[in-house]
Amino acid sequence: MTHVAATLSASLGLLLMALLASIGAVSVYEGERRAARVSFLAAVLVAGPLLGAALLPGPFAFFALSIGALIAIGVVSRCVFPLRRAVEPGGRASRRVDERDIMFARGRLRPGSPEFDAYYRMRPENLANDNRTRALPGLLSAGAEKAEPLSFAAADACFSVTEALRCRVDGEVEPVRQERSPREWTDALTGLALGWGAKAVGVAELEPAHVYTHIGRGAGTWGSEIRLAHRWAIAFTVEMDHRAVAQAPEAPVVAESARQYVESAKIAVQLASVIRDQGWPARAHTDGNYRVIAPLVARAAGLGEIGRMGLLMTPRLGPRVRIGVVTTDIPLVPAAPGDDLSVLDFCTVCRKCAVNCPVGAIPHGDRIEMEQGRRWVIDDDTCYRYWNAIGTDCATCMKVCPYSHPDTLMHTLVRKATRLSPGTRSLMLWMDDLVYGRRP
Ligand code: SF4
Ligand code: SF4
Numbered sequence: 001m002t003h004v005a006a007t008l009s010a011s012l013g014l015l016l017m018a019l020l021a022s023i024g025a026v027s028v029y030e031g032e033r034r035a036a037r038v039s040f041l042a043a044v045l046v047a048g049p050l051l052g053a054a055l056l057p058g059p060f061a062f063f064a065l066s067i068g069a070l071i072a073i074g075v076v077s078r079c080v081f082p083l084r085r086a087v088e089p090g091g092r093a094s095r096r097v098d099e100r101d102i103m104f105a106r107g108r109l110r111p112g113s114p115e116f117d118a119y120y121r122m123r124p125e126n127l128a129n130d131n132r133t134r135a136l137p138g139l140l141s142a143g144a145e146k147a148e149p150l151s152f153a154a155a156d157a158c159f160s161v162t163e164a165l166r167c168r169v170d171g172e173v174e175p176v177r178q179e180r181s182p183r184e185w186t187d188a189l190t191g192l193a194l195g196w197g198a199k200a201v202g203v204a205e206l207e208p209a210h211v212y213t214h215i216g217r218g219a220g221t222w223g224s225e226i227r228l229a230h231r232w233a234i235a236f237t238v239e240m241d242h243r244a245v246a247q248a249p250e251a252p253v254v255a256e257s258a259r260q261y262v263e264s265a266k267i268a269v270q271l272a273s274v275i276r277d278q279g280w281p282a283r284a285h286t287d288g289n290y291r292v293i294a295p296l297v298a299r300a301a302g303l304g305e306i307g308r309m310g311l312l313m314t315p316r317l318g319p320r321v322r323i324g325v326v327t328t329d330i331p332l333v334p335a336a337p338g339d340d341l342s343v344l345d346f347c348t349v350c351r352k353c354a355v356n357c358p359v360g361a362i363p364h365g366d367r368i369e370m371e372q373g374r375r376w377v378i379d380d381d382t383c384y385r386y387w388n389a390i391g392t393d394c395a396t397c398m399k400v401c402p403y404s405h406p407d408t409l410m411h412t413l414v415r416k417a418t419r420l421s422p423g424t425r426s427l428m429l430w431m432d433d434l435v436y437g438r439r440p
């Protein structure tokens with residue numbers, strides 16, 4: 001009996017040491033120094049006593065093993081309970097949005113231009129706030145707080161490529177229409193997008209509230225009414241590099257955002273071109289040239305949920321993605337809308353993005369009912385003003401989000417665990433705070 005207790009104690013100690021040391025090694029590989037330090041320290045602090053107990057006289061080994069078993073039972077119980085917690089789904093958007101009202105469109109208005117005058121005649125209440133933002137150095141400006149010439153130049157180069165692709169978002173449709181079943185078209189187009197670098201692809205039936213009412217930026221005349229009659233939307237995500245996001249809010253993150261906008265624009269433009277070539281109309285929606293609200297479409301296409309920080313939360317990469325959309329009439333099979341309640345529940349208890357937002361633009365409270373569905377409403381004016389002060393797109397919220405960790409086996413297991421129960425979500429959040437810090 002004594003011998004068995006000692007053997008068990010030693011085996012458990014070695015197992016835990018191997019596990020925690022592996023987590024430490026993975027963290028070193030991921031460049032997460034704090035996580036590596038905490039994991040190696042935990043390997044010593046947790047496994048050490050068990051290994052030491054195995055060397056003790058019989059009763060002490062038995063006692064140590066009993067303590068270990070009690071802790072294990074406590075952890076497992078914490079994982080399992082509570083089994084359920086009521087979470088309301090996000091619901092559907094019911095009102096269309098005017099693109100001229102979004103902060104990116106307002107940020108482009110130049111004083112003295114006809115658009116400027118027309119907009120502030122229509123919305124005089126936004127003028128004072130927007131002028132405060134306009135007085136700041138601006139995105140990618142040399143005078144901004146986080147200015148870094150090389151990264152800003154890289155971002156600028158990428159944005160100019162995305163802009164150059166604007167003339168390719170739409171085009172002539174081949175007169176001869178190719179026919180396939182909706183399933184075959186869906187599989188073929190999904191395969192193409194994945195082959196070109198998309199991480200996830202989904203199809204949604206386009207709803208009126210997905211489409212902006214008037215053009216606020218991009219191709220077309222500012223203020224024109226948008227009439228997009230396509231029935232379907234193909235939404236897809238591309239991954240932002242983890243190491244670049246980890247540097248947020250410094251300049252490399254905006255270079256990475258711009259790079260992934262190019263990638264998503266390329267895929268969208270190519271996909272739309274293929275569809276038109278098959279005799280069906282299609283339009284690509286790219287950065288600065290959307291006719292649709294991309295996160296809403298992506299959510300309806302089953303790619304994720306809208307999290308506390310207002311971004312699409314995907315199951316594999318969290319918010320660390322950029323979204324591309326193609327709208328079309330080619331027959332397709334829609335996915336079930338995104339309603340991953342485990343993500344919404346996690347966001348309810350987590351609040352890490354809200355704690356770390358440098359300007360307090362993310363709410364700490366509950367979701368509220370609005371015409372855009374039940375959601376957390378971020379103060380996007382304050383967020384955008386901060387971008388204009390520092391010159392980058394910040395992304396601190398994206399960096400600290402527990403769902404943003406790399407798409408590796410270790411993090412995939414953790415993400416799967418968060419789907420099991422509210423208890424595992426609380427446990428995983430506690431571990432994330434311990435390993436990476438509440439304020440990483
Ligand atoms: S940091 Fe936490 S609260 Fe914020 S979006 Fe990510 S999971 Fe949700
Ligand atoms: S991007 Fe930065 S400023 Fe904007 S909400 Fe996220 S953390 Fe806050």
